Amino acid sequence: MSEAPRRPSVVPLLWYDKPRAAIDWLQKAFGFEATMIVAGDDDSVIHSDLTLGDGAIYVVGPSDMGQGGATPAQVGGRNTQSVCVNLTEGIDAHCERARAAGAKIGREPADQPYGDRVYTCLDLEGHSWAFAQPARVLTPEEMAAATGRHIETKGAGNG
Amino acid sequence: MADPTFTPAVFYKNPVAALKWLEQAFGFEVVTLITDAEGNLAHSQMAFQGGAVQVGGEWEGPIVGPARMRSPQTVEGVNTQFIRVHLAEGIDAHCDRARAAGASIVAEPEDQFYGSRVYRALDPEGHVWNFDQPVRAFDPDEMHAKMGLKVSSLAEVTS
Numbered sequence: 385m386s387e388a389p390r391r392p393s394v395v396p397l398l399w400y401d402k403p404r405a406a407i408d409w410l411q412k413a414f415g416f417e418a419t420m421i422v423a424g425d426d427d428s429v430i431h432s433d434l435t436l437g438d439g440a441i442y443v444v445g446p447s448d449m450g451q452g453g454a455t456p457a458q459v460g461g462r463n464t465q466s467v468c469v470n471l472t473e474g475i476d477a478h479c480e481r482a483r484a485a486g487a488k489i490g491r492e493p494a495d496q497p498y499g500d501r502v503y504t505c506l507d508l509e510g511h512s513w514a515f516a517q518p519a520r521v522l523t524p525e526e527m528a529a530a531t532g533r534h535i536e537t538k539g540a541g542n543g
Numbered sequence: 544m545a546d547p548t549f550t551p552a553v554f555y556k557n558p559v560a561a562l563k564w565l566e567q568a569f570g571f572e573v574v575t576l577i578t579d580a581e582g583n584l585a586h587s588q589m590a591f592q593g594g595a596v597q598v599g600g601e602w603e604g605p606i607v608g609p610a611r612m613r614s615p616q617t618v619e620g621v622n623t624q625f626i627r628v629h630l631a632e633g634i635d636a637h638c639d640r641a642r643a644a645g646a647s648i649v650a651e652p653e654d655q656f657y658g659s660r661v662y663r664a665l666d667p668e669g670h671v672w673n674f675d676q677p678v679r680a681f682d683p684d685e686m687h688a689k690m691g692l693k694v695s696s697l698a699e700v701t702s
Contacts, residue, residue, distance in 0.1 A: 394594025396551040397625040397673070404700060411697075421695050422686075430692065439548025442627060452671060454621040462613040464670065465624040468550040468597065491606040504606050511623065512610045514552075533585055536576040 396441050396467050399453035400509050403429035403445035409508050410434055410443070413485030414469075415478070441467065456510030466512040475517040479503045487513075495519045497530035550588070551626055552597040554612045555668050558584050561598050564667060565589060568644030569628075569637070571596065591628065615669035625671040634676040638662045646672075654678055656689050 400406035404427050410416045415436065422431040432443045447455045456463050471478060476493050482505055483489055490504040490512075499522040504514045528535045555561040562584075565571040570591065577586040587598045603611040615622050630637060635652050641664050642648050650663035659675040666672060683694050 391629045392547050392549065392594055393592040393629050394547065394551065394596055395627040395629065396549060397627050399623055399625075407697065418697055421697065421700070422692055423695050423700060424692065437548045441549055447623075449619075449621050452621055453625065454618070454623055456610060456623050459618050459621060459623065460611075461609045462611045462618045462623070464554060464613060464615050464618055464622045465626070466552045466554075466607075466610075466612065467624075468552055470546045470548055470550070488608055490608045490610075506608055506610055510610060512607050512612070531577075532580065534578045534580075534582075538574060 392439055396465060398441060398443050398467070398511055399447035399455050400443060400445040401447050401455045401457065402427065402509070403432070403443050406445070406507070406509060407432055407434065407443055409485060413482045413487050413507070414513075415481065416441070436469065437472070439469075456506075456512075461510050463510070463512045466514060468514045468516060471515055471517040473517065475501050475503065475515055478515060479505075498522065498527045547593070547595050550595045550597055551624065552599055552612075553626070553670055554599055554601055554614055555670075556601060556614045556616055557668075558587070558598050558600045561666070561668065562587060562589070564644065565596075565598065568641045568646050568664075568666070569672070570640070592631070594628070596626070620669050622669070622671050625673060628672060628674045630674055630676040632676060634660050634662065634674055637674060638664070656686055658682070 407418050411418060416434040418432060419435050420433040424430045428446060429444055434441050434443055447453045479493050487505040493501055493503040495501050499520050500516040501519040502514060502516045506512055524535045524537050562573055571589040574590045575588040579585050589596050601613050638652050646664040648664050652660055652662040654660050658677060658679045660678045661675040664672045687693050
């Protein structure tokens with residue numbers, strides 16, 4: 385059995401047309417760390433691990449619609465998934481770092497009625513990202529009152 | 544327990560059906576369900592062995608700029624991201640459960656050179672889910688021998 389540290393159980397895998405450039409950019413813009421790259425021919429990346437805190441994403445490419453993977457830029461900006469990133473601190477500085485690297489900021493950092501401070505952006509190939517940081521802790525009842533939504537929860541996070 | 548650092552948000556034409564299907568097929572558990580005054584799904588989160596996914600409908604808007612969140616069914620069956628799920632045990636039974644619920648198994652469970660047993664399933668709207676389970680330690684030398692690939696750091700990449 386592997387001695388490697390246990391991975392998060394759910395990990396998003398993102399397709400890029402230029403995965404090497406993307407890995408570079410994701411480190412510079414978002415502060416991720418490339419801890420493993422399995423390089424293929426030319427500029428291809430067969431597998432890579434990018435980590436932040438105890439989390440990980442995988443970056444691969446070039447995207448090949450024949451294999452069922454496409455970068456959003458190849459499909460008119462459509463995204464079949466986006467990535468939500470939970471930060472523990474420094475979200476405003478994180479947004480400025482991303483903007484300086486060329487991220488297109490959609491929603492500027494702002495406190496949301498459900499208790500998180502959130503900003504959203506598109507990366508260099510059009511993948512959509514949301515960054516969130518707890519601003520204050522609300523009970524589900526307070527959250528429902530603040531948002532006008534009906535909220536059901538059970539045993540969150542221990543499934 | 545805190546939310547995982549990275550949480551994929553997965554988009555469906557029929558997110559309510561998707562929530563039910565993901566429970567039945569993969570054993571995910573709905574932990575947060577937020578609906579508006581008309582009972583429409585606004586936000587949801589599912590948990591699975593410490594990981595999380597959000598399930599939502601198709602949407603677009605100013606906060607994501609030119610991006611459009613779409614089911615693979617609306618993107619000619621291609622995906623801009625896949626989802627990797629790391630299981631501790633029971634991968635063959637997990638695959639059987641998914642198949643019984645109607646998952647399209649596009650790669651049957653099989654041991655891979657990198658030390659994991661892997662299967663790949665498509666859900667009813669065509670999202671790609673890769674499940675894996677460690678079966679033996681990863682051996683970089685074996686990968687080099689079999690694939691001609693090596694594990695690199697970014698500093699070693701020449702082109």
